[in-house]
Amino acid sequence: MFVSLLLFQLEIGFGLIFLMFLGIALLTVAWKTIKIVPQSSVLLIERLGKFSRVARSGLNIIVPFFEAPRAVYWTNSRPGITSIDLREQYIDLPPQPVITRDNVTINVDSVVYWQITDPAKAVYEITDLVGSIVQLTITGMRAVMGEMDLDHTLSSRDQINSKLQYILDEATDKWGVKVTRVDVKNINPPEDVRITMEKQMTAERNRRALVLQAEGDKQAAIARADGEKQAAIMRAEGAKQSAILEAEGAANARLKAAEAEASAINQIAQSIGDRGQTANYLITARYIDSLRDMTRTQNSKVIFMPMETSNVLSSVGAIKEVLAATGEDEKDNKPSLPNSRNRRELNE
Numbered sequence: 001m002f003v004s005l006l007l008f009q010l011e012i013g014f015g016l017i018f019l020m021f022l023g024i025a026l027l028t029v030a031w032k033t034i035k036i037v038p039q040s041s042v043l044l045i046e047r048l049g050k051f052s053r054v055a056r057s058g059l060n061i062i063v064p065f066f067e068a069p070r071a072v073y074w075t076n077s078r079p080g081i082t083s084i085d086l087r088e089q090y091i092d093l094p095p096q097p098v099i100t101r102d103n104v105t106i107n108v109d110s111v112v113y114w115q116i117t118d119p120a121k122a123v124y125e126i127t128d129l130v131g132s133i134v135q136l137t138i139t140g141m142r143a144v145m146g147e148m149d150l151d152h153t154l155s156s157r158d159q160i161n162s163k164l165q166y167i168l169d170e171a172t173d174k175w176g177v178k179v180t181r182v183d184v185k186n187i188n189p190p191e192d193v194r195i196t197m198e199k200q201m202t203a204e205r206n207r208r209a210l211v212l213q214a215e216g217d218k219q220a221a222i223a224r225a226d227g228e229k230q231a232a233i234m235r236a237e238g239a240k241q242s243a244i245l246e247a248e249g250a251a252n253a254r255l256k257a258a259e260a261e262a263s264a265i266n267q268i269a270q271s272i273g274d275r276g277q278t279a280n281y282l283i284t285a286r287y288i289d290s291l292r293d294m295t296r297t298q299n300s301k302v303i304f305m306p307m308e309t310s311n312v313l314s315s316v317g318a319i320k321e322v323l324a325a326t327g328e329d330e331k332d333n334k335p336s337l338p339n340s341r342n343r344r345e346l347n348e
Helices: 001-034 117-126 129-145 148-154 157-175 191-272 275-296 309-326 340-347
Strands: 033-038 041-047 050-055 058-063 067-069 088-098 106-118 177-189
Touching: 033 041, 033 275, 067 129, 088 129, 106 129, 106 157, 117 157, 129 157, 129 177, 157 177, 157 191
Parallel strands: none
Antiparallel strands: 033 058, 041 050, 041 067, 088 106, 106 177
């Protein structure tokens, strides 16, 4: 009885162990059979070690023990990963020493953006895809910058990026990879070269400042000269118009004076009635005016009388007699002649 009970318990224990083993086996088979692939990822399914198909995102069924996903071992990736990401990725390269054409060593760091377009080629055409892209970027950068001078490398980043992208895209095409963009982040020259470049840049800026200042002074001088020229032209034009107006005024004044003098002479001639006496009268009046002007000057101490003075004065009496004969002085208290003051001086 005890033996049969012991045997029954052993059968139950073996049954439980078998069921447990069967459950573990079923779970293992299910794990190896059902594969859920995330979005934008794929699995490379191999059947008996040979590439069979690409398992896309979603639920995928594979034959256990005959089919298995291919694991990859890439740089900067978890070892043995089976899921291949199809999204665009980037590689941040640390600073690398590069020698330019003028033998200057600079440190350059860059970023490479890439995307897998054919996962089968990315796995079966190259052993380490990420490491190969890194090494290809470093060698391509050295090749591109080795053809340029230091100044050219500092000012031609777009050209460097374009050349690197072309080199990488052409080389990685057979790996099923598309290089979308390459950006050079920093270009760091040695300290002594950097100090020399700063001094050179300072000198260049000073030169440009001097050139701009000289150009400004030149433009200002041209503007001032043009302004002075226009002012001189305007002043000359104003002086010309003033001279013309002054000459016209003087001419009009002389004409008016001549007309007045002609009218006065005509009145004198009409009053005297004799042209000879009229001429003597006018000459004597002008002569007396001149003598009066000479005596009014402050510096005049001695007056020299010309020899003809006696002849001129002798005609004064004749003129007085002519005037008395005409009787013009008795008719009017106001002298009829324009030069009445001269007549009074002659009478005195």
